[in-house]
Amino acid sequence: MKRLIVILSGLFFLVACSDFKQKEQLKAVEQLKSEATTLSKDFQSSFPDTLSTMRQNMFQLQLFLQQHVVLDSVDRTYAKDMDTYKLARKKIGPINKQYVALKQALNTENTHLYQLHSDISNGFGKRDRYDAYIATEKKNLTLLESRLNELKKELNALMDTYRLLHPKLNSLAGKYK
Numbered sequence: 001m002k003r004l005i006v007i008l009s010g011l012f013f014l015v016a017c018s019d020f021k022q023k024e025q026l027k028a029v030e031q032l033k034s035e036a037t038t039l040s041k042d043f044q045s046s047f048p049d050t051l052s053t054m055r056q057n058m059f060q061l062q063l064f065l066q067q068h069v070v071l072d073s074v075d076r077t078y079a080k081d082m083d084t085y086k087l088a089r090k091k092i093g094p095i096n097k098q099y100v101a102l103k104q105a106l107n108t109e110n111t112h113l114y115q116l117h118s119d120i121s122n123g124f125g126k127r128d129r130y131d132a133y134i135a136t137e138k139k140n141l142t143l144l145e146s147r148l149n150e151l152k153k154e155l156n157a158l159m160d161t162y163r164l165l166h167p168k169l170n171s172l173a174g175k176y177k
Contacts, residue, residue, distance in 0.1 A: 022120060025130050029117045032137050036113055039145055040106050046152050047099055051092060054162060058089040061169055068176045078172075081165055088161040095158065098151050102144070109140055 048054075062085060071078070116133055119125045 025120050028134050033113045035141055036110050043148055055092040064173050085165045088158055091158055
């Protein structure tokens with residue numbers, strides 16, 4: 001009889017302690033969810049929706065210049081500008097792929113956080129592993145944030161190149177139209 005009382009007391013204290021930890025874990029997951037939401041909003045606002053139009057404009061201008069501009073001698077600045085412009089246009093495809101992959105990863109992360117929150121609040125799964133799961137999700141969010149920052153750097157470099165060279169080459173094309 002005493003053993004049963006000791007076992008039941010031990011289980012009661014174990015459950016009671018896990019409830020204290022549960023509140024902390026839920027707060028941690030809610031904070032992660034808000035960070036993920038902020039990251040998603042930043043992601044959506046930083047990616048221009050005119051990227052495919054810009055790619056098409058760059059391709060058409062490059063094609064027009066290749067077909068209509070015939071120089072007697074090679075102008076080094078023109079050749080350098082065309083090479084830079086062509087490389088910038090070719091970077092748009094990989095940037096789009098990174099965008100799609102990052103968007104999918106953010107959606108997956110949000111799903112994982114909602115599932116983790118549900119599991120913790122309902123007590124499903126392995127309770128002793130919740131802290132490890134929270135740490136893993138923190139690492140995932142940090143990784144996603146660094147990938148987003150890299151994508152933004154590449155996008156800014158592309159936009160700077162476009163703003164610098166497109167008007168210059170477009171004015172050159174205007175002379176041949």
